[in-house]
Amino acid sequence: MIRLLQIEWGKLKSYRAFWVMIGLYLFILFSIIFGLPAILDYIAAQAGENEAIKAFKSLAFNFPDIWQNIAYVASMRGFIKIILAIIVVIFISNEFTYLTIRTNILSGMSRTEFLVAKLQVVFLLALMSTLVLFISGFYLGITNSPVITLTAISGKLQYLLAYLLEVFTYLTFALLIGTLIRKTGFSVIILLLYLIVEPIVGHYLPDQFGKYLPMNAMNNVIWSPNTSLMQVKTPEFDMDFQTAISIGDVGICLMYAIIFSGILYLYLQKKDL
Amino acid sequence: MSNILNIESLTKTYGRIRAVDHLDLEVDKGSVYGLLGPNGSGKTTTLGILLDIVKPNEGSFRWFGEAPSAKSRKRIGASLEHPIFYPYLSAEQNLKIIARIKEKSFDDLDEVLKLVDLYKRKDDKFKTYSLGMKQRLAIASALIGNPEVLILDEPTNGLDPQGIAEIRNIVIRIANEGMTIILASHLLDEVQKMCTHVAVLRQGKKLFSGSVGEVLSVSDTVELASANLEILSIAVKDFAGISNLRKEGELIVAHVDEGVNTTDINEFLVAKGIVLSHLSLRKQTLEQQFLELLQEAK
Numbered sequence: 001m002i003r004l005l006q007i008e009w010g011k012l013k014s015y016r017a018f019w020v021m022i023g024l025y026l027f028i029l030f031s032i033i034f035g036l037p038a039i040l041d042y043i044a045a046q047a048g049e050n051e052a053i054k055a056f057k058s059l060a061f062n063f064p065d066i067w068q069n070i071a072y073v074a075s076m077r078g079f080i081k082i083i084l085a086i087i088v089v090i091f092i093s094n095e096f097t098y099l100t101i102r103t104n105i106l107s108g109m110s111r112t113e114f115l116v117a118k119l120q121v122v123f124l125l126a127l128m129s130t131l132v133l134f135i136s137g138f139y140l141g142i143t144n145s146p147v148i149t150l151t152a153i154s155g156k157l158q159y160l161l162a163y164l165l166e167v168f169t170y171l172t173f174a175l176l177i178g179t180l181i182r183k184t185g186f187s188v189i190i191l192l193l194y195l196i197v198e199p200i201v202g203h204y205l206p207d208q209f210g211k212y213l214p215m216n217a218m219n220n221v222i223w224s225p226n227t228s229l230m231q232v233k234t235p236e237f238d239m240d241f242q243t244a245i246s247i248g249d250v251g252i253c254l255m256y257a258i259i260f261s262g263i264l265y266l267y268l269q270k271k272d273l
Numbered sequence: 274m275s276n277i278l279n280i281e282s283l284t285k286t287y288g289r290i291r292a293v294d295h296l297d298l299e300v301d302k303g304s305v306y307g308l309l310g311p312n313g314s315g316k317t318t319t320l321g322i323l324l325d326i327v328k329p330n331e332g333s334f335r336w337f338g339e340a341p342s343a344k345s346r347k348r349i350g351a352s353l354e355h356p357i358f359y360p361y362l363s364a365e366q367n368l369k370i371i372a373r374i375k376e377k378s379f380d381d382l383d384e385v386l387k388l389v390d391l392y393k394r395k396d397d398k399f400k401t402y403s404l405g406m407k408q409r410l411a412i413a414s415a416l417i418g419n420p421e422v423l424i425l426d427e428p429t430n431g432l433d434p435q436g437i438a439e440i441r442n443i444v445i446r447i448a449n450e451g452m453t454i455i456l457a458s459h460l461l462d463e464v465q466k467m468c469t470h471v472a473v474l475r476q477g478k479k480l481f482s483g484s485v486g487e488v489l490s491v492s493d494t495v496e497l498a499s500a501n502l503e504i505l506s507i508a509v510k511d512f513a514g515i516s517n518l519r520k521e522g523e524l525i526v527a528h529v530d531e532g533v534n535t536t537d538i539n540e541f542l543v544a545k546g547i548v549l550s551h552l553s554l555r556k557q558t559l560e561q562q563f564l565e566l567l568q569e570a571k
Contacts, residue, residue, distance in 0.1 A: 003373060010370045015361055099357045103414075106324035107374040108347035272327045 004117035005124075007109075011100075012121075018087065025083040026132060032080065033070055033136045037061055037144070060225075061144035064155025068242070070137050071163040072225040074129070077215060078195040081167055084125055085174035089187045092118060092178035101273050111268045119261060122175055126168040130160055159222060162245050166221045169257040173214060176260045179267060214256050220249040275302045276338065277422055277453050278323070283332035285318050285477075292318040294477035295332070300455060300470075305448045307464035307485070308457040309563065310474035316457035317354050318477075320426055324351055337421070347375045350415035351424035356407040360400035364391055364410055367399055368417060377418030385413040389443060405436040412443060423447065426457045441467060461563050473563065495538065497525040498551035508545045512538060524551065 012018050040057040044050050060069055075081060095101040104114055137160075142148060174191060181187040195215070202210040211220055224242045280298040284291065293315045300306045308316045321327035323334060324346060336345040358367040368382050386392040389409035394402070402410065408428060415423055428444065429437040444467055448454050458464055464471050465485060472482035495515070499505045506518055506525050514530040515538070529538075535554050542549060 003376070007370055007373045010366060010373060011359060011362070014363075014366060015359075017361075098360060099355075100359055102324075102326050102353060103357045103371065104374060105326055106346060106349075106351050106353060107371045107414075108343050108349075108376075109374045110343035111325070113343065270328065272321075 001116075001120070004113060005120055007104075008117050008121050012091075018091065021083065021087045021090070025080065025087065025129075028080050028083065029074060029129070029132055030136065032073060033133070033140070036073075037140060058144050058146070061140045063141040063145045063148065063152040064157070065225075066137050066141045066144075067156040068159040068222070069225040070133050070140075071159040071222050074133055075163055075166050075219070075222050077219050078192075081129070081170060082191070082195075084129060084167065085170060085191055086188055088122055088125065088171045088174040089178040089191060090184055091121065092175050093182055093184040093187050096179070096182035096273075097184060099273075105273060112265070115261070115264055115268055118175055119172070122171040123168055126164055126171055129167055130164040133163060134160055158245060162221045162250065165250065165253055165257070166218050169218050169253050169260070172257050172260040172264075176264055179264055212252065217249070217252040217256055221245065221253050276300065277302050278334065278336055278455070279338075280319075280323075280334040281332055283319065283322060283329055283334060285315075285322060285327060285329050291477045293322065293329070296474075296477065296479055298472055298479065298482065300453065302453055303451055304470045305444075305454045305456065305468045307468035307471040308455065308474060309459070309461065309464045309471050311459055313476075314459075314474040315477035316459075316474060317426055319474075320351070320353060320424055320455070320457055324349070324353065324424070326353065347377075347418075348420055349422045349424060350417065350420035351426075352411035352415045352428070353424075353426050356411035358399040358407075358410065358414075361398060363396045363398055364402075364413075365395040367410070368414055371414050372417050375418050381417065381419065385416045388416065389413045390439075404431050405433070405439075408432060408436070408440060409443075412440065416447070420452070422453045422455065424455045427459070428456070429458075429460070429463060493529050493531070494555045495527055495529045495533075495535065496521075496551060496553050496555060497527070497538075497549060498523055499542075499547055499549050505542075505547055505549075508542060508547055509538070512541050529554070 037057055040053055040060075044053040044057070047053060059065065073079075095104070101114065105111060109117075138153075141153065145152065177191055177194075178184075178187045181190060198213050198215045202213050202216060205213075210216055222242070222245070276299055278298070278300040280296055283293055283296040283298075285293040296315070296319060308319065310316055318327055322329045323336075323341075325341065325343075334341060337348065339345055358364075359370070362370075364386065365382060368386070369379060372379055372382065383392060383395075386395050389412055391406060391409055391413060394406065399407070399410070408430075412425065412428060415425065425444065429440050432440065441463070444454065444456070448467065454467075456464070456468060468485050470483065471485050473480045497505060497509060502520065502523070502525060506520070509515060509525065509527065510518065514533040515527045516530075517528040519526055535552055539549060539552055
């Protein structure tokens with residue numbers, strides 16, 4: 001296991017384009033997480049220290065709701081996590097366009113090991129993203145919460161675990177696209193195109209099937225932010241908000257991670273490289 | 274078991290094309306085995322199958338007497354077709370990745386880099402290398418961890434004469450140390466100079482295999498001429514040790530087995546009442562032999 005990670009690390013550590021893109025991703029992620037409260041402060045100041053906006057800010061970035069809210073923003077469909085997916089697509093399709101997968105296999109890596117190595121990297125990328133959310137969420141929570149207790153902090157941490165699963169599944173999807181298509185540019189186009197294709201397909205499917213489509217399944221794990229403020233329900237404002245993570249939704253998402261890995265496994269076992 | 278490699282009835286098809294067609298092969302320990310054939314004769318596909326890059330449709334092979342696995346590939350050093358490395362990494366970084374895959378130490382990396390004369394350029398990125406340097410790096414990568422078998426696919430392809438000479442010297446030096454080498458080439462000269470054994474491939478089929486010496490000794494032909502070529506060709510057919518008769522202008526040309534000498538042929542024909550106006554033994558080069566083999570198979 002460590003050997004496979006060392007091999008992948010050897011491929012990535014001097015790969016400038018990879019680190020530039022990781023930097024870009026982190027920059028955008030931090031900008032959003034830290035930019036939002038700054039913007040709210042600015043709006044509040046412009047509106048003459050508007051109490052409603054101030055209250056919204058402290059509720060949105062309050063423990064424990066902050067975990068759900070930043071996990072929701074970071075996992076939005078076709079939003080910043082697409083950058084991570086593009087990084088994964090480049091990372092895997094390089095092996096096919098440079099033909100280096102051949103060197104890997106003929107030097108004595110099994111095809112299964114090759115897949116496990118890639119899945120490990122994908123998992124670490126998802127973990128890195130989750131850790132960034134944890135650290136920035138922790139900082140914002142500490143600076144915005146009126147009451148800081150251990151129960152408040154840990155209250156909705158399960159949303160970060162759900163985020164980890166959702167991003168990992170999405171990145172496994174990117175790994176699959178990059179492997180099946182093998183060409184970097186074309187894979188990225190397919191990845192983006194799929195964001196449009198799935199809603200169209202979903203539109204023609206009966207409602208009860210729509211949620212089983214892969215993107216929907218991933219997004220259903222964390223599907224709406226939930227602040228105390230937004231829980232207000234009136235006849236005019238009658239929207240559902242997520243109050244808990246459904247085990248069923250987690251199960252469907254997990255199943256997709258397994259299906260994508262399974263297809264990758266079969267493909268890599270059978271195909272000429 | 275002294276067999277390093279056994280191939281049985283290996284077949285790979287791409288649509289209607291048979292890239293490798295029921296190929297059987299045995300490679301002994303310590304031999305330098307040449308796979309000789311024109312472009313598209315299935316050499317690279319065969320090597321690809323042996324290294325798990327290409328999946329065969331039929332047939333099987335065994336490395337070191339065992340079913341092939343990632344473990345057996347770690348005992349083999351190989352470079353396929355074009356040199357393949359991560360372009361954005363240096364030579365040394367590329368070799369470290371391969372050493373890690375092979376579970377070998379980094380101790381001999383400097384040594385293999387020096388052997389192919391790339392030590393001074395080891396920190397430069399692969400994409401800055403010339404073709405000759407890339408080819409040499411491919412050989413260096415195949416030598417990591419002192420493998421039991423070395424597989425080289427067209428190692429001198431696209432090189433200038435000096436580059437070709439350098440690579441041949443390296444391979445001959447390694448072969449002299451007793452390493453088993455499998456070398457694919459479309460150049461007869463190369464196989465003749467470097468190999469102990471050869472298999473000639475054409476359209477995925479093995480036409481011939483044996484030691485290079487054997488190929489050379491059976492490759493003698495005899496030229497005959499007399500007043501009446503028709504009678505001559507009928508008469509000479511009865512002579513044991515002559516085969517593959519054909520007319521070449523005013524001559525009859527035929528294969529002769531080893532040990533047959535021209536005096537015997539002459540005496541045989543004189544006894545039949547035929548007087549020869551021309552009789553000479555022609556030692557064939559491997560090249561003529563190779564072209565002839567390809568012709569016959571058509």
